[in-house]
Amino acid sequence: xxxxxxxxxxxxxxxxxxxxxxxxxxxxxxxxxxxxxxxxxxxxxxxxxxxxxxxxxxxxxxxxxxxxxxxxxxxxxxxxxxxxxxxxxxxxxxxxxxxxxxxxxxxxxxxxxxxxxxxxxxxxxxxxxxxxxxxxxxxxxxxxxxxxxxxxxxxxxxxxxxxxxxxxxxxxxxxxxxxxxxxxxxxxxxxxxxxxxxxxxxxxxxxxxxxxxxxxxxxxxxxxxxxxxxxxxxxxxxxxxxxxxxxxxxxxxxxxxxxxxxxxxxxxxxxxxxxxxxxxxxxxxxxxxxxxxxxxxxxxxxxxxxxxxxxxxxxxxxxxxxxxxxxxxxxxxxxxxxxxxxxxxxxxxxxxxxxxxxxxxxxxxxxxxxxxxxxxxxxxxxxxxxxxxxxxxxxxxxxxxxxxxxxxxxxxxxxxxxxxxxxxxxxxxxxxxxxxxxxxxxxxxxxxxxxxxxxxxxxxxxxxxxxxxxxxxxxxxxxxxxxxxxxxx
Amino acid sequence: xxxxxxxxxxxxxxxxxxxxxxxxxxxxxxxxxxxxxxxxxxxxxxxxxxxxxxxxxxxxxxxxxxxxxxxxxxxxxxxxxxxxxxxxxxxxxxxxxxxxxxxxxxxxxxxxxxxxxxxxxxxxxxxxxxxxxxxxxxxxxxxxxxxxxxxxxxxxxxxxxxxxxxxxxxxxxxxxxxxxxxxxxxxxxxxxxxxxxxxxxxxxxxxxxxxxxxxxxxxxxxxxxxxxxxxxxxxxxxxxxxxxxxxxxxxxxxxxxxxxxxxxxxxxxxxxxxxxxxxxxxxxxxxxxxxxxxxxxxxxxxxxxxxxxxxxxxxxxxxxxxxxxxxxxxxxxxxxxxxxxxxxxxxxxxxxxxxxxxxxxxxxxxxxxxxxxxxxxxxxxxxxxxxxxxxxxxxxxxxxxxxxxxxxxxxxxxxxxxxxxxxxxxxxxxxxxxxxxxxxxxxxxxxxxxxxxxxxxxxxxxxxxxxxxxxxxxxxxxxxxxxxxxxxxxxxxxxxxxx
Numbered sequence: 001x002x003x004x005x006x007x008x009x010x011x012x013x014x015x016x017x018x019x020x021x022x023x024x025x026x027x028x029x030x031x032x033x034x035x036x037x038x039x040x041x042x043x044x045x046x047x048x049x050x051x052x053x054x055x056x057x058x059x060x061x062x063x064x065x066x067x068x069x070x071x072x073x074x075x076x077x078x079x080x081x082x083x084x085x086x087x088x089x090x091x092x093x094x095x096x097x098x099x100x101x102x103x104x105x106x107x108x109x110x111x112x113x114x115x116x117x118x119x120x121x122x123x124x125x126x127x128x129x130x131x132x133x134x135x136x137x138x139x140x141x142x143x144x145x146x147x148x149x150x151x152x153x154x155x156x157x158x159x160x161x162x163x164x165x166x167x168x169x170x171x172x173x174x175x176x177x178x179x180x181x182x183x184x185x186x187x188x189x190x191x192x193x194x195x196x197x198x199x200x201x202x203x204x205x206x207x208x209x210x211x212x213x214x215x216x217x218x219x220x221x222x223x224x225x226x227x228x229x230x231x232x233x234x235x236x237x238x239x240x241x242x243x244x245x246x247x248x249x250x251x252x253x254x255x256x257x258x259x260x261x262x263x264x265x266x267x268x269x270x271x272x273x274x275x276x277x278x279x280x281x282x283x284x285x286x287x288x289x290x291x292x293x294x295x296x297x298x299x300x301x302x303x304x305x306x307x308x309x310x311x312x313x314x315x316x317x318x319x320x321x322x323x324x325x326x327x328x329x330x331x332x333x334x335x336x337x338x339x340x341x342x343x344x345x346x347x348x349x350x351x352x353x354x355x356x357x358x359x360x361x362x363x364x365x366x367x368x369x370x371x372x373x374x375x376x377x378x379x380x381x382x383x384x385x386x387x388x389x390x391x392x393x394x395x396x397x398x399x400x401x402x403x404x405x406x407x408x409x410x411x412x413x414x415x416x417x418x419x420x421x422x423x424x425x426x427x428x429x430x431x432x433x434x435x436x437x438x439x440x441x442x443x444x445x446x447x448x449x450x451x452x453x454x455x456x457x458x459x460x461x462x463x464x465x466x467x468x469x470x471x472x473x474x475x476x477x478x479x480x481x482x483x484x485x486x487x488x489x
Numbered sequence: 490x491x492x493x494x495x496x497x498x499x500x501x502x503x504x505x506x507x508x509x510x511x512x513x514x515x516x517x518x519x520x521x522x523x524x525x526x527x528x529x530x531x532x533x534x535x536x537x538x539x540x541x542x543x544x545x546x547x548x549x550x551x552x553x554x555x556x557x558x559x560x561x562x563x564x565x566x567x568x569x570x571x572x573x574x575x576x577x578x579x580x581x582x583x584x585x586x587x588x589x590x591x592x593x594x595x596x597x598x599x600x601x602x603x604x605x606x607x608x609x610x611x612x613x614x615x616x617x618x619x620x621x622x623x624x625x626x627x628x629x630x631x632x633x634x635x636x637x638x639x640x641x642x643x644x645x646x647x648x649x650x651x652x653x654x655x656x657x658x659x660x661x662x663x664x665x666x667x668x669x670x671x672x673x674x675x676x677x678x679x680x681x682x683x684x685x686x687x688x689x690x691x692x693x694x695x696x697x698x699x700x701x702x703x704x705x706x707x708x709x710x711x712x713x714x715x716x717x718x719x720x721x722x723x724x725x726x727x728x729x730x731x732x733x734x735x736x737x738x739x740x741x742x743x744x745x746x747x748x749x750x751x752x753x754x755x756x757x758x759x760x761x762x763x764x765x766x767x768x769x770x771x772x773x774x775x776x777x778x779x780x781x782x783x784x785x786x787x788x789x790x791x792x793x794x795x796x797x798x799x800x801x802x803x804x805x806x807x808x809x810x811x812x813x814x815x816x817x818x819x820x821x822x823x824x825x826x827x828x829x830x831x832x833x834x835x836x837x838x839x840x841x842x843x844x845x846x847x848x849x850x851x852x853x854x855x856x857x858x859x860x861x862x863x864x865x866x867x868x869x870x871x872x873x874x875x876x877x878x879x880x881x882x883x884x885x886x887x888x889x890x891x892x893x894x895x896x897x898x899x900x901x902x903x904x905x906x907x908x909x910x911x912x913x914x915x916x917x918x919x920x921x922x923x924x925x926x927x928x929x930x931x932x933x934x935x936x937x938x939x940x941x942x943x944x945x946x947x948x949x950x951x952x953x954x955x956x957x958x959x960x961x962x963x964x965x966x967x968x969x970x971x972x973x974x975x976x977x978x979x980x981x982x983x984x985x986x987x988x
Binding site: 377380381382383384388389391392395396399400407408411412414415418422426429430431463464465466467470471 | 555557562628632634635643644645650653654662664666669672673675
């Protein structure tokens with residue numbers, strides 16, 4: 001019997017959210033935790049099923065495309081689903097300690113809904129379904145940001161406008177495509193769409209909307225305040241997962257629906273913006289005086305890599321960079337999640353997260369700083385880490401296509417990342433001196449430390465066992481590579 | 490269980506696992522820490538001895554895991570890696586003993602952190618030695634950068650933090666350039682292992698024009714750690730680290746990792762004959778010559794003893810590049826064997842500097858008048874190592890210079906001998922005044938501090954480790970012709986490259 005694994009990835013968190021909504025009191029953390037673990041387990045089973053059985057299609061209620069809703073699992077979806085559940089479980093564990101008393105019921109319901117929506121984006125195989133999931137994800141995120149309290153309201157409002165605006169552009173493209181070809185299913189559309197004006201316009205507005213949601217420079221303006229002011233576990237989800245979801249939609253459109261269009265100019269524009277984002281975002285990160293702001297700007301820079309790498313990837317010989325992009329998204333999700341969780345733990349302990357407060361207290365904050373460092377190693381791209389493997393693949397693509405400037409920007413971004421990561425790490429080593437009492441450090445709930453450390457191990461592990469995720473990534477050929485003549489994916 | 494598969498991994502883990510265990514010890518668990526440190530060091534030496542015996546009989550040990558499709562993490566024990574592995578194993582044991590005494594004396598804080606990173610650092614060095622391809626080499630090379638940083642900034646003072654920043658800026662930039670070069674090479678050739686005689690010759694017709702820039706990038710990336718001028722500035726700054734760290738940095742770990750990397754690239758990636766064909770041998774010789782002279786001149790101008798030793802390292806490590814770049818069997822012996830000889834001499838000198846600073850509180854050269862009577866064994870060791878550096882027979886440094894000089898004559902570049910003579914004269918100019926002042930000038934008492942334990946001049950661990958490395962300097966020179974001496978081992982290695 002076929003298990004409905006793909007729908008379970010959406011249904012389990014959704015059911016968890018519902019039950020948490022019914023019991024918003026003391027019990028909600030335990031319900032939320034149980035739903036998280038169950039989702040995590042199912043993600044593992046899903047990846048295993050893909051590994052052994054190849055790509056899967058699931059029709060909800062037995063109605064297939066073009067009428068019903070279809071879920072499609074390939075390698076790209078699977079590794080991102082696994083990443084989401086890794087970050088998700090860690091975030092849930094962290095939240096048990098982080099949300100003590102206040103907002104508990106709201107938080108767990110909202111967070112599980114957002115989780116379900118993220119999984120939905122990764123798995124959906126039709127344009128409208130993706131729209132619905134993106135919208136649920138966006139609105140849920142707005143509410144989660146607002147949970148931080150009055151000071152986060154501005155950022156939450158701004159994020160609300162941005163996410164609605166992005167969805168609007170995306171929906172515009174969907175409408176264009178639907179009016180021209182009358183289908184919404186990705187696979188069917190990819191065989192029908194031909195180069196034409198409406199296809200070009202649809203591509204343009206959809207990429208615009210999604211780039212806004214993915215915070216590609218210069219559409220990044222909303223990200224730092226939203227990600228830095230949200231509660232720490234929410235920041236981890238926003239920076240690690242939510243922005244990846246909209247990027248994956250770009251990848252799906254790129255290789256699927258718009259696979260036949262000429263995108264040579266567009267990719268150059270995206271790559272240049274990505275390159276500027278890497279340098280500008282990193283420099284801004286180095287200049288920050290608060291840890292969470294630093295990590296937020298680093299997200300802008302890291303997202304730049306995803307766009308920059310599309311240039312060598314779409315040239316002949318540089319296909320390795322597609323794998324690099326997938327692996328980059330994977331390891332950045334885990335690393336960034338760990339870094340935000342660690343930054344949140346430091347903030348909880350000190351009462352705020354400025355570097356000034358940390359001076360002389362590094363020893364007391366050793367565990368969060370270790371978690372931050374491990375995530376940072378992956379961001380810098382030092383081995384052994386997933387970030388290193390990803391950069392190896394990106395550089396392979398860049399050098400195979402002779403794009404020296406791409407390689408230079410990739411490595412420069414790594415060095416700038418070292419500058420801002422070590423800005424935090426040094427506090428573990430500075431001698432305490434006498435000016436401050438070391439004892440004045442608040443306790444950190446153990447679940448928070450444990451979650452941050454556990455998640456921080458993931459990007460390091462990704463550097464040692466890259467063979468499994470990379471082979472998994474190839475299943476179903478999400479990047480349309482290596483297809484023999486005339487064979488359908 | 491297949492020992493030929495697991496042994497190289499075991500050698501690396503024998504220092505890594507104790508290191509990780511030490512991290513979780515409390516500060517006051519001194520015995521457990523010492524037991525882990527020494528247990529690991531002796532276990533490592535034992536495993537190395539087994540492996541050395543096997544390699545001598547022609548056995549090849551290889552650990553191999555696939556990390557990325559096509560790319561394996563390889564630890565492979567053949568003759569050349571064993572040369573570096575033995576050096577790191579022996580000197581780690583000695584330095585650990587030294588460090589235990591040293592940290593007890595003055596720097597008794599965060600010792601668990603110190604020894605933890607110390608062990609990780611040595612594990613990374615061993616893994617660099619054993620790395621069987623460039624992919625693995627780069628991984629461990631970067632790991633070494635990370636593991637060394639906490640040791641450089643150990644004291645946590647502003648000066649140390651600044652040195653750490655400079656250290657990272659140089660080494661990470663070097664690492665970034667190295668990575669681009671390595672990836673580029675793999676994009677052209679595909680995954681490959683180190684191979685005696687090199688692998689790139691076959692691709693010459695199609696890609697020959699690309700190999701020159703790639704070689705220069707590799708040289709830059711590795712040259713940062715090997716401290717070739719003008720990429721050397723981090724090394725003198727990093728001497729704010731505790732003495733055992735400086736000793737390890739200068740003798741085994743960081744600078745040697747760079748020099749060893751250059752050796753591997755020249756012999757096992759490009760192939761010595763192909764390097765010659767590309768004309769890169771001349772580049773190596775030119776860079777080495779400039780570095781040797783410049784380092785010595787700068788050393789002469791230093792007033793702080795450890796600074797002077799640091800610039801002396803800059804100069805001496807380039808002997809290795811010089812020997813490799815001359816491209817001839819005899820010069821190569823001189824170059825590669827200096828990997829060990831320089832390590833023995835420099836570690837002795839840094840131990841001495843540490844003894845002087847910890848026992849008497851003296852750091853500047855002008856304060857060293859008359860300390861020969863107060864620290865007889867330390868200064869005897871210092872004298873031996875200095876004479877070795879200058880190249881006085883029958884010490885280790887002489888053997889190096891002999892082979893380098895003969896090698897230069899063999900390949901028809903007699904001017905190199907002039908360089909060696911100038912360098913020797915400069916070495917004498919910056920080492921001998923210290924020796925003279927220590928023995929023949931009046932002491933200016935009282936010294937800032939005076940530590941004495943029992944009848945010895947200072948802590949026994951500090952004295953005996955220093956004396957033993959000095960003895961190794963003598964033995965490496967006197968028994969250079971004996972079987973299993975460093976020179977003899979290198980002859981085995983090179984016999985297959987220069988038939």
